[in-house]
Amino acid sequence: MRNKLLAFPPTAILLLLSISGAAYAHHGFVSWFDMGRSVTVKGTVTSFDWTNPHSYIYFDVKDEKGATQKWSAELGAVAMLARAGWRKDTLKPGDEITLIGNPAKDSKPMMHLDKIVFANGQELATAL
Amino acid sequence: MRNFLILSAMTVAAMLALSRAALAQEAAKPGAAPDISGVWLVEKFEPRLFPNGGGAPFTPWAEAKFKATDPKTNDPNLACLPMGVPRFMIAVPYPMEILQLPTRVVIIHEGPQVMRQVYMNRQHPKDLDPTYSGDAIGKWEGDTLVVDTIGFNDKTWLDGGGLPHSEALHVVERIRRVDHDTLVDDITVEDPTAYTKPLTNRQVYKLKPGWEIQEYVCEENNKYTYQGK
Numbered sequence: 101m102r103n104k105l106l107a108f109p110p111t112a113i114l115l116l117l118s119i120s121g122a123a124y125a126h127h128g129f130v131s132w133f134d135m136g137r138s139v140t141v142k143g144t145v146t147s148f149d150w151t152n153p154h155s156y157i158y159f160d161v162k163d164e165k166g167a168t169q170k171w172s173a174e175l176g177a178v179a180m181l182a183r184a185g186w187r188k189d190t191l192k193p194g195d196e197i198t199l200i201g202n203p204a205k206d207s208k209p210m211m212h213l214d215k216i217v218f219a220n221g222q223e224l225a226t227a228l
Numbered sequence: 229m230r231n232f233l234i235l236s237a238m239t240v241a242a243m244l245a246l247s248r249a250a251l252a253q254e255a256a257k258p259g260a261a262p263d264i265s266g267v268w269l270v271e272k273f274e275p276r277l278f279p280n281g282g283g284a285p286f287t288p289w290a291e292a293k294f295k296a297t298d299p300k301t302n303d304p305n306l307a308c309l310p311m312g313v314p315r316f317m318i319a320v321p322y323p324m325e326i327l328q329l330p331t332r333v334v335i336i337h338e339g340p341q342v343m344r345q346v347y348m349n350r351q352h353p354k355d356l357d358p359t360y361s362g363d364a365i366g367k368w369e370g371d372t373l374v375v376d377t378i379g380f381n382d383k384t385w386l387d388g389g390g391l392p393h394s395e396a397l398h399v400v401e402r403i404r405r406v407d408h409d410t411l412v413d414d415i416t417v418e419d420p421t422a423y424t425k426p427l428t429n430r431q432v433y434k435l436k437p438g439w440e441i442q443e444y445v446c447e448e449n450n451k452y453t454y455q456g457k
Contacts, residue, residue: 177444
């Protein structure tokens with residue numbers, strides 16, 4: 101139950117409204133993500149791409165009826181993530197986490213990650 | 229006696245010439261110039277020169293080009309192409325390292341994985357072939373490194389918002405270490421083909437002791453598609 105969806109479908113995921121000056125991505129992030137809004141989603145990690153120019157977290161989000169939606173979260177480059185405390189094995193399939201970030205402008209199940217919260221409450225933010 | 233005087237005069241002249249050469253060499257040593265070396269990170273990341281979407285003094289030519297830009301499809305950065313200048317100094321939230329050599333100031337940027345070379349002891353060559361980073365020459369004015377760059381191609385954007393430029397682009401930067409931890413770059417962009425007046429911008433960078441420039445391979449897992457040309 102702990103990974104039960106905090107917010108789903110997309111119209112309900114906009115739990116938090118905030119200005120995020122910290123998050124970034126270099127590939128036209130202003131065009132792809134709404135940097136003026138923040139969403140919080142609980143999910144189960146399916147894979148973690150520790151790559152440049154961006155790293156990605158792929159995760160499953162379930163609604164109250166048990167339906168699964170495939171999500172992805174875009175992060176920054178490996179070097180800046182490493183400086184912020186991330187490692188290639190920070191996440192593994194099956195991890196249950198809460199993801200907080202900026203939603204896609206086109207309402208696709210994607211976000212630009214600001215930080216994650218592990219099941220034990222520990223937080224890990226992206227760089228800058 | 230006459231020969232002795234001539235010999236003495238020649239000796240003094242030779243010594244003076246040597247001194248001048250030695251002084252010139254000394255002046256070219258990194259230690260003789262202000263020290264701006266180190267790893268620096270932009271303090272406040274704002275990839276657009278005109279973040280509120282207006283106010284750029286476009287010429288009609290540039291306004292038409294700007295209207296055709298789309299950061300989702302034709303940003304050269306989507307293809308991992310070089311950033312150009314001044315975007316290199318503005319729109320990359322990754323660190324850069326400045327190295328000072330006797331004849332060059334070299335800026336290595338972690339993001340674009342492109343280095344800028346600022347040549348200290350020469351003028352711009354004539355008949356430059358246009359390039360992404362242009363030809364940069366520098367000189368010290370007191371504590372300020374003045375960098376003059378021309379010779380650009382027109383394939384880059386000035387910033388992350390799509391501001392276009394022509395091959396007439398001329399960028400002058402005044403780079404100064406205002407305190408031990410802070411570097412300031414005052415940028416002036418002139419391009420009469422694209423803008424009716426110069427554009428100015430100030431970037432502030434913070435020293436990052438202990439940081440090293442890391443590998444960054446933009447082509448590794450780039451999921452964005454470039455539809456420009």
